[in-house]
Amino acid sequence: MTAETSVLITIVTLEKREFMRITVIGTGYLGATHAACMAELGYEVLGLDIDPARVASLSEGLLPFHEPGLPELLRKHVKSGRLRFTTSYQEVGAWGDVHFIGVGTPQRAGAGAADMSFVDAATTSLARNITKDALIVGKSTVPVGTTRRLKSLVRENKRPGVRVNLAWNPEFLREGFAVVDTLAPDRLVIGVDSPEDEKILRQVYAAAVAGGVPLISTDFETAELVKVAANAFLATKISFINAFSEVTEVIGGDIRTLADAIGLDARIGRRFLNAGIGFGGGCLPKDIRALQARAAELGADRSMRFLDEMDGINLRRRERVVDLARVMVGSLSQTRIAVLGVAFKPNSDDVRDSPALDIADRLADEGAQICIYDPAGNLNASRRSPQHNYVLSTEDAVKNADLILLLTEWDEFKALTPEGLSAQTGARKIIDGRNVLQAKAWEDSGWSVASPGRRFEANHLTNMPPSEQLQLSSGPAA
Template sequence: MKTKNAHHIHIAPPPAEEDAAPLRISVIGTGYLGATHAAAMAELGFDVIGVDMDPSKIAALERGEVPFFEPGLPSLISRHVATGKLSFTTDLKAAVQASDVHFICVGTPQHPSSHAADLRFVDTATRAVAASLGHDGLIVGKSTVPVGTAARLREIVSEAAPAAVHAELVWNPEFLREGMAVEDTLHPDRVVIGGASPWAEERLRRVYDAALASGVPLISCDLPTAELVKVSANAFLATKISFINAIAGLCEKADADVAVLADAIGYDPRIGRRFLNAGLGFGGGCLPKDIRALMHRAGELGAYSAVKLMQQVDEINMDQRQRVIDLTLRALGGSVLNARVAVLGAAFKPDTDDVRDSPALNVAAALHLRGAMVTVFDPAAGPTAGRLYPTLSYADDLESAVRSADIVLVLTEWDEFRNADPTRLGALVERRLVVDGRNCLPVETWRDAGWEYWGLGHTSGAPRELVASRARAA
């Protein structure tokens, strides 16, 4: 099979053949990526079949229910199940034989015994699709995989596909942001296709016709480049976050303000302001897993500079959790024993209920183990967090979480917390003491409301009137 090794960026795609039959799509795996991709493809007008081996998950999806929080997704699924454009099944063979393009969207979790990605689900899904082909089919990998995986999967396709059909595997990485996944799928900022023949590229152009017609660039490249694009993007974002957190530590030592510093350097168009908010660091199911898998694969290939860089990025990120714990201890005079601690946030970021590798819950659990009485509130992730950390207490609303608290920790930057009225909250707490683990609060507003404010990367301190009273007492 010939692959395209040149790198081309196309803005205006050629028109699709008018007499081409509408493509039918199967999506293998109905987790976060698969469910979103299936619903978005139906929204774009395709007939889509989502495949999963879990009958209960299939039944829930047919009712428009998803086991995670993603704005707009349940209604999108319900609408297209009702129109008949979207269906779900456990019968992979029937779905494959009824479709023309098959997206592999299964998970690639971190291997339980190393930093490597666990590729069992990708291997199994690819082999099953290839073996089930009843006519020519394009197999499209979307899962995040280590470089070199797609070449190996092509061998699996060659072995498993019936001799009478033409089967081709290409790679088309996803770039979804949790909380924005539907928008990112319907309106991507780029489309990357790796290892496509003209036959395969023509079909994927038809799949992404709406985006390409609006001017979204199509990057056609080889398989290894396509595999590396996603993990490299995540690694860069993780590096940017860890960089500003390292500088935040320097700002504290030098009595500088990291928020002002980030604003100033963010005006440089080569740098940009996004992902330069110092704080608790990143978590979730993608960035930590992806940088560790990249580190592992880079080591296998002998790219040791990448290994060292990713290791430092990971270490800085994990250190931020301890820094917030230490900041809380300092704010409370050295001990949290029997202190009533309100933790605002459980999800690793706002607009999701994903608590995988959540820095907020990690800090909450560590304080609980030190003897604090911890109450957690999150607008979406409370039930998910409760299943993972059942020993913590959970509140149903912001007011209940902070009532009688000795200290309030803001650890996920939900708008509800960023825009909270510090005067109203101040009337509920035992002590007006806040640790802003995300540097997301308006500092002067909180200090003017009588709060002692502690943050990362700039001078922490008490409200002006408290400073004055302490000076008089001295």
């Protein structure tokens, strides 16, 4: 947030905005953040979720997930009464003027396409219960064509005599930075089909726009596509550098220097060029698969086929870490492996499609004993992968380990030193899955260090069979 943005937002939010009542349907990562931030902007807000436990927790001002800065906003506005939560569509439909939809659009089981059942159910329930003129605004990430389809659904289900229209306003927030991204986003995109709806949304976002945030008003299809295009681009950028890391793993070279050097080209930029274990989380993987599935439905599958290759490069990163682990310890069976970090990214407890957790699961499948420590993600990970041992500190994770894997770049792991860690464990082998350690310093202290993008000089490991040396020097597994 720039200084000017923050000043303007403060000025505009001083006045309580009672004239527009906002509801947020689905109070997960996106919805709870949006609801609290709308309250921060001065609106009266009512959040709805079908999960009663979530509603109970939020109503007490307790955030059921990890997001820096959000617990404070939630508590502040629950206390002030400006932010409430319910499970009742009847209450929401009778109360709200603008209804944001932020329910999930996960990958459909057994297919690449998005599961639209939550969005469809939320839209139908809303339309049936709205008793005064209102605007429904979708924020979930959806296949292109959804808004137009949902307009028919609303028409079929709304009450007679009530004007209910639909707009789409894709969300670009990043977990870990969700509050600032919501209050002062890089840009706002709205897909509308009437000037009245554009006016309403410009009013909703008046503070951000006054603070200099660009608002792009466009048609439904463009708005829907902007979101998936942005995610496809970011996924491609990450997979691009990881494809080069497969080359440097074979021939040698320094992938970080390569990224720095190409990143200095202003047309390319350094961000999202970190070679590592690849992308994961609740968005990028499922969004690029849903985009391909939608393109295929539209007969444009060739246009998006490159994303299949990006997905493949991304998933090979996980295999590479398992291969490295196998080579570093000889056999994975009964090997004790400490995993530092399982959230898909730092500053989040989200383990949906986490590359780190997937790697831990694959290692356990080969007989390794996994001990995990993540500053925020232990609970979510233990629900998905209860077969592992979870502990509350790095020290507890590493003390009996044969091998250490750093898989999420939390600050506390980036700050690890070979001297500090050597005092806590007898292990002297580490895989730096995120390329955040200075490998040379660790090696000078007697550690074996492997990381994605780095040619692994395995022959100094005494227990490595020659066949496995061959496997690594001939490049990543197919």
